[in-house]
Amino acid sequence: MTNPAADVPAWAWDEQQIRRVGMAVADILADYLGGLAGRPVHRPVPEHLKREWAAEAPPRSGTAPDEILARFTEQIAPYPLGNGHPRFYGWVNSPPAVLAVYAQVLAAAMNPSVAGGDHAAYYLERQVVRWFAELACMPDGAGGLLVSGASMATLTALATARHHAMSRVGIDVRARGLQAPGPRLLLYASAEAHGCVRKAAELLGIGSDNIRDIETDSLLQIRPDHLAATLAADRGRGDLPVAVIASAGTVNTGAIDPMAEICAICDEHEVWLHVDAAYGGPPLLLLPEYHDSREALGRADSIAIDPHKWLYIPVDAGLILLRDPERARHAFSLVPPYLRTDDQTADTAWFSEYGFEQTRPFRALKIWMAMQQLGLDGYRDLIRRDLELAEYLRARVRSAPDLELIAGGLSITCLRYRPAGWMGTPEQLDQLNHRLAGAVQQAGRAFLAGTTVRGQAVLRACLVNPGARRSDIDVLLAEILRHGAQLASRTGS
Numbered sequence: 001m002t003n004p005a006a007d008v009p010a011w012a013w014d015e016q017q018i019r020r021v022g023m024a025v026a027d028i029l030a031d032y033l034g035g036l037a038g039r040p041v042h043r044p045v046p047e048h049l050k051r052e053w054a055a056e057a058p059p060r061s062g063t064a065p066d067e068i069l070a071r072f073t074e075q076i077a078p079y080p081l082g083n084g085h086p087r088f089y090g091w092v093n094s095p096p097a098v099l100a101v102y103a104q105v106l107a108a109a110m111n112p113s114v115a116g117g118d119h120a121a122y123y124l125e126r127q128v129v130r131w132f133a134e135l136a137c138m139p140d141g142a143g144g145l146l147v148s149g150a151s152m153a154t155l156t157a158l159a160t161a162r163h164h165a166m167s168r169v170g171i172d173v174r175a176r177g178l179q180a181p182g183p184r185l186l187l188y189a190s191a192e193a194h195g196c197v198r199k200a201a202e203l204l205g206i207g208s209d210n211i212r213d214i215e216t217d218s219l220l221q222i223r224p225d226h227l228a229a230t231l232a233a234d235r236g237r238g239d240l241p242v243a244v245i246a247s248a249g250t251v252n253t254g255a256i257d258p259m260a261e262i263c264a265i266c267d268e269h270e271v272w273l274h275v276d277a278a279y280g281g282p283p284l285l286l287l288p289e290y291h292d293s294r295e296a297l298g299r300a301d302s303i304a305i306d307p308h309k310w311l312y313i314p315v316d317a318g319l320i321l322l323r324d325p326e327r328a329r330h331a332f333s334l335v336p337p338y339l340r341t342d343d344q345t346a347d348t349a350w351f352s353e354y355g356f357e358q359t360r361p362f363r364a365l366k367i368w369m370a371m372q373q374l375g376l377d378g379y380r381d382l383i384r385r386d387l388e389l390a391e392y393l394r395a396r397v398r399s400a401p402d403l404e405l406i407a408g409g410l411s412i413t414c415l416r417y418r419p420a421g422w423m424g425t426p427e428q429l430d431q432l433n434h435r436l437a438g439a440v441q442q443a444g445r446a447f448l449a450g451t452t453v454r455g456q457a458v459l460r461a462c463l464v465n466p467g468a469r470r471s472d473i474d475v476l477l478a479e480i481l482r483h484g485a486q487l488a489s490r491t492g493s
């Protein structure tokens with residue numbers, strides 16, 4: 001027997017080599033994750049490395065794995081985004097569940113395409129999707145698929161909603177596109193909705209000018225009365241509402257739109273309800289205190305959830321849930337109904353018929369393994385820890401004379417530094433807070449991002465990090481006050 005790969009030794013690894021390099025990788029991983037807390041949260045990539053990477057040519061000949069791994073340890077691992085560190089509170093980037101990191105490797109070893117077919121990865125994805133549909137109180141028959149993230153989930157949902165709305169007025173958007181005259185298509189969202197809604201509207205030919213800007217109340221939640229009035233006026237004019245986008249946890253302040261009222265309005269106007277639960281999904285699905293929102297959530301037509309955010313799954317892991325998955329099939333499938341054989345029931349249908357991706361990664365394994373290991377109760381504990389720590393942060397901000405609590409929902413806190421006796425202009429205060437986020441990041445002891453809330457520059461801390469402690473929050477606050485005072489003294493001079 002000749003080994004067909006014998007003349008390409010760099011490609012063909014024997015079991016011993018797989019084991020040896022795997023152990024070396026496990027060592028690197030243990031050092032990396034084990035050492036994170038002791039290193040700066042963030043440090044900039046050195047200029048010489050940036051130059052080297054920008055200029056480096058593709059390697060002509062091969063290099064031994066050990067050397068490549070050493071380069072990872074020296075040049076790449078020391079310069080992470082910062083997430084995983086107990087004092088990283090930027091955007092919505094969680095530390096990864098370790099078993100899910102290993103699951104990613106195992107999934108890659110099997111390396112299937114999960115377009116469809118009769119193999120384990122296919123059934124595991126179906127199971128994971130069903131778990132979430134049940135947790136979200138969706139009715140029997142609900143389904144969905146894993147995608148790269150909530151942006152892709154939103155695009156998939158709105159493409160389905162567009163197809164559904166247009167078929168109901170007798171237009172086949174798949175065949176004719178938006179080339180012929182037809183009713184004006186409209187989407188409904190507040191200014192707090194995530195940018196992916198706008199991207200999807202633009203890509204789907206609806207256009208960002210056709211997103212109705214629904215007003216929000218003092219808590220930055222959609223005002224149902226304004227939504228209802230806008231929908232009624234548009235329908236009266238003969239426009240075609242495609243979908244309402246509600247947020248279950250806005251990315252900016254963690255606001256939860258009034259789900260039950262929005263649901264009722266969508267029912268009345270027979271318009272698609274898409275709920276963006278990318279960030280807020282996990283607490284809503286798992287914690288008893290969100291029971292009411294959860295019931296309303298289950299009545300939505302589609303829901304986007306990001307397991308790669310508050311379920312600590314390594315990127316990428318997004319999920320789209322659909323109350324009636326066949327609608328997505330109508331919008332995406334290239335298999336005509338008359339070609340579907342009897343054994344292609346909804347239980348064996350290909351995922352690639354329900355969305356845009358054809359070759360699809362085995363995303364379910366990492367979610368499945370993390371859920372197996374932690375259990376729903378384990379997740380409840382971790383999410384509660386994040387929520388409690390956010391409460392602690394808000395309480396400390398409220399009691400600090402130089403800090404103002406601007407907004408806070410779920411595990412997000414938006415605050416502002418305003419030194420006692422501040423004499424500067426509002427613009428200067430905006431400038432100060434804008435610079436402050438950068439100054440804290442640069443110092444490397446804690447990390448939070450800047451954003452704007454109601455037009456004001458603020459600091460935003462998002463806690464999706466069960467490794468964080470109260471003492472870490474104390475460090476964050478000390479950093480804000482220290483750098484704030486320094487910047488203020490410069491502004492004042």
Ligand SMILES: *Cc1c(COP(=O)(O)O)cnc(C)c1O
Nearest residue numbers: 149150151194250251276278279
């Ligand atoms: C992160 C986020 C998105 C976008 O999701 P991606 O996974 O980045 O594509 C959409 N909506 C909300 C509320 C988010 O937090």
